[in-house]
Amino acid sequence: MSKKYTIRKGLNLPLFGEPIKELKPSKFVSNYAIRPSEFIGLKPKLAVKVGDKVKAGQAILFDKKNERIKIPSPISGEISAIQRGPKRRLDQIVIRANEKCEYLNFGVKTALKKDEIKNKLLESGAWTLLKMRPYGCLANPDDSPKAIFINGMGSDPFASKPGFSLKGKEELFSRGLEVLKQLSDRIILSIAQDENSDLLNNANDIEIHRFSGPHPSGNTSVHISRVAPLNKGEVIWTIAAQDVAIIGKLFELGELHLDRTIAAGGSGMKNPQYYEVRGGQSMKTFFSEETNKGNYRFISGSVLSGESIGKEGYIGLLAKQVSVIPEGENTDFLGWVLPGFDKYSFSKAYFSWLFPNRKYNLTTKLNGEERAFVVTGQYDKVFPFDILPNQLLKSIWAEDIEKMEELGIYEIIPEDFALCEVICTSKQPLQEMVRKGLDILYNEMN
């Protein structure tokens, strides 16, 4: 079964620095880090202390609420630091890597049953590659999801295109699919309309749907809303296609290899292209070699919903891309009055609309100050859901749980509001608000 969906509402930001489809191999990196904040819903509990030797795939953290959930080490080495923030919150666990990576072996026995598969995923930490809806947090192994959605596309700015980043890993991807099939009756792979890679050759007995249109056509929430809308009380698991190959490798070799082909884009990159990178690795050398000189923001993830990690930071364990864009520096004399031929706006309030094909070197500038919600109907233009965005946001603001549920908060996660946030006249922190709403709901339900 295969269906085509065209997403009409949305926006592709016209940015400089789209990665070209060329791959640069990995280099040895000596430092790695795990940041608990990357895992939504995790109540972290340390499984190691400074000086411990770990292997790749060994648990670094547990989830206090469900100790079967483990955050794995991406590399073998020694725990060199455990850094804490305010109120002793765990910030990051730093691992100094060995020259040669040793992997913990989880066995290669085939023909496993459902529970054995779950255990293997949990034991190896590969479970953290799965997320659940609602909430977009770590999946709960005790749930039985109505479907597993595999996201085989990327519509974010500079997103890594699975067709390219999984090149040569098609077998592992198929192997991963076989594993996931044991976990749910319904496996749904969504891919771009123009995707024609070998990925699909062995994708038997699963639903494949093709999506086209501007971002967020590649967001999993959009795929869910079109294919199998999530109702209250239901659970869906989601995973990225790149991570399906990691699961495939785990079952093929018995080892957890968290290396991926990531896309690196943005005007700060010397050569925006694809790189081989391992999850959690220090990006210090990478950024100093591959980016231009200047004041840049270094983002693990996309410019829409990634995390700023700084020039010496560590890429997220789950990240599929990095983005490097200039920090905004100067004030703008009478910027709100002048015609603004060079100012990017989704609206046509600046005269830059006279040059529709122009690309921009957008900085991180807010271009204004935060204001009360005034303008309506703006978000709807980039929000392809049957959800009333303003009303949902107001119910979150009022912490009205019943209203949030009624208005469909289960169907979205913060990244779905990223475009609304970009074009918001009032510069409201929408993704933060949505996360807060989901947290309130999660705490109420669990």
Add this chain to the structure above:
Amino acid sequence: MKFIQNIFDASRPAVTSGKLKPLYPLHNALETMMFVPDHNAKSGAHVRDAIDLKRTMITVIFALIPALIFGIYNSGYQHYKALGLLNNDIGWLQFFTLENFLFGALKIIPMIIVTYIAGLGVEIYFAYRNKHAVNEGFLVSGLLIPMTMPIDMPLWMIAISTIFAVLIGKEVFGGTGMNILNPALTARAFAFFAYPSFMSGDKVWINTTLGPGEALVDGYSGATALGQYATTGSTTFSAWDAFLGIIPGSIGETSTILILLGGIYLIATGIGSWKIMFSSLLGAITISLIFNAVAPSMISPEQQGFLSIPFYFHLVFGSWAFSTVFMATDPVSAAHTERGKWIYGFFIGFLGIMIRVFNPAYPEGMMLAILFMNVMAPLIDHYVVEGNIKRRLKRLKLSVK
């Protein structure tokens, strides 16, 4: 630009502490008007659109300016015409003259200044009291208010109406973004009911002062087209004059063509809702056609006359165009849902024309129609939201089966 920045930098310490602290919102407002601040995105999306509330508001002001400038010329033109100083043979060729402009400007610019001082004064006080930045909403309201007034409105009345509108229309509801009624129309409604002799009738639309203390004695009829219709069932003005705007009326409302231009600009920039404007047009046409159909059964010939005028008369006379383009589209007081905007706009056009025809005491039905629909907008939204919720529940029920 550096020296302007230096002035702000040097004066900032004085207003962030000490006795001048209440002036901080003013300082901040002026500084951010001169320089869009260099704040960077801290959470969420790392890149942001160039649009902000200031740009949104200035876009509306750009759209208003043609009608405003026309209004300035027109007040002078109507004045000199009433005094009999114009050559009737060449008519509107004497429209764009320096004299007309100067006469209008000397009247209207003080009105604008008074409105801004009164309104922003209240806004800045509340910004200080509630510790937030001054919202830009009043930039537009402050221009709309004088444009909806007759030319001879005393300045103190404008000031009081403005203060009332900002206080009762906006701040008591929690400030910008929370108000139920359109602040500019609240000011006009206040003036209309508080000072009726300055806001309605035949005498207020044209300045007929000859010199200091002297007025044209025997009445030059300065009735507006709608005023004439209400009393006689016909008008002496042509629809073409009304479309161009060479008729008496509130300062900004007369030139339909320039308002249309402003409306097109608002729609093209995406700032004004085309749904509201378009559905108001539909509403106005619908009621006009109904009136045309029932006109013969009216008793008085005046009513028969008023009811049977073609719909495009309604669009060019009075404030239908101005209200639809600039008042109905205020996003805060309009319906917030996209479906709701259709209903909201339709009834503004429908009720506005209905009130103007049926109630000769209020030839300006648009003001009342919009204020009424402002109050109804949350109800409309409620049903749209319920519809969305019901669809979701239905899907849930289907999946349970």
